[in-house]
Structures are given as structure tokens and as C-alpha cells.
Amino acid sequence: MKRTAVSLGVIAAGWLSTAAFAQTVQQDQQRDVNQQQRIENGLKSGQLSTREAGQLERQQQHIDKMEAHDLRNGSMSASEQARLTAAQNRASATIAADKHNGIGGNPNSASSQRMQADVQRNVNQQQRVANGINNGSLTNHEVGSLERGQAHVDRKEANAAANGHVGAREQGRIQRSENRQSARVYRKKHNGRVG
Numbered sequence: 001m002k003r004t005a006v007s008l009g010v011i012a013a014g015w016l017s018t019a020a021f022a023q024t025v026q027q028d029q030q031r032d033v034n035q036q037q038r039i040e041n042g043l044k045s046g047q048l049s050t051r052e053a054g055q056l057e058r059q060q061q062h063i064d065k066m067e068a069h070d071l072r073n074g075s076m077s078a079s080e081q082a083r084l085t086a087a088q089n090r091a092s093a094t095i096a097a098d099k100h101n102g103i104g105g106n107p108n109s110a111s112s113q114r115m116q117a118d119v120q121r122n123v124n125q126q127q128r129v130a131n132g133i134n135n136g137s138l139t140n141h142e143v144g145s146l147e148r149g150q151a152h153v154d155r156k157e158a159n160a161a162a163n164g165h166v167g168a169r170e171q172g173r174i175q176r177s178e179n180r181q182s183a184r185v186y187r188k189k190h191n192g193r194v195g
Helices: 002-045 050-070 078-099 110-135 140-161 168-189
Strands: none
Touching: 002 050, 002 078, 002 110, 002 140, 050 078, 050 110, 050 140, 110 140, 110 168, 140 168
């Protein structure tokens, strides 16, 4: 009887930890969405320059790469989650500091408009991934794969904005990467695998 109770306790703990893990991945994705929205809002309000937004996208690239690496086997350990949370906290603090450092941008410039459009697309892509986690159409392994693709897009945005100006050709290259990422999100959400 005691052995049965212990076994049931272990099984229940396993179910709870799986649910807690799924919630953690979901929370990580929502935090990605929120941070991208904060960057976009900073660009729109003129609180962020194009160069600052590019530097923030570099941080988002790092976070996305961490998520991709940590989820490559479909699970994330407590220490991996702690590292990711710390990186997200640092990025959040940097966004706040950059928005209030007195350096601004012209939200109506062509360069800022391009960066705003690219960051808005990031918001949309990250939200689609978060929705896939919520409705079970994405597995954790698929989320990791999609985060690797999002890191690639973030890197292109960061590189384009490094000099403080995003040109039309640079945006074209970013948009091609975003289109590939969008198609990947669609395929993974509709491949019949469930999370």
C-alpha cells in the first residue's frame, strides 16, 4: 500500500512538473512578445533611435538563441530557465534604460518606419508561436526550432540598424527572412504534432 501511494505521488509530481514546464515555456514566449512590443512602442514614440532598437534586437537574438538551445531536446531544466529569466530581466532593464536615456529617434523617418515594421512583424511571429503553445499545435521542440529562426531574423535586424539607418535593401533582406520564418511557423503549427 505504501509503495502504491509513493508511486502515485511520483506520477502526480511528474504531471505537475510537465504542466509547470509548459506554463514556463508559455510565459517565456509571452515575455518575448511583450519585449518586442516595448521596442516597437519606443520606436513609435521616438524614445528609441533606430540604432538603440538594433542593439535591443541583438539582445533579443541572444535570448532566442538561448531558448532554441535549451529546448532542442524538448525540455528545459531549472538552471536553464533561471539563466533565461536572468537574460530576459537584463533585456527588460536595457529597454527601460534606453527609452529613458534622453536619446531619441525620429519616428517618422523612413529608417525608423522600416524598423518599426520589422519589429511589429517580430511581435506577430512571437505571438503566433505563443498561440501555438496555448492551443497545443506546437511542441516544445518545435518552439525551440522556431526560436532559432527568430534569432536569425533578430540578427539581421540588429546588423541592419547597427549604423543607425535601415535602408530599403536591408529591409528587403529582413523581410525575406521574416517570410521564411512565417512559413516555418505555419508548417509547424499544421503538421499534426501536438504539444
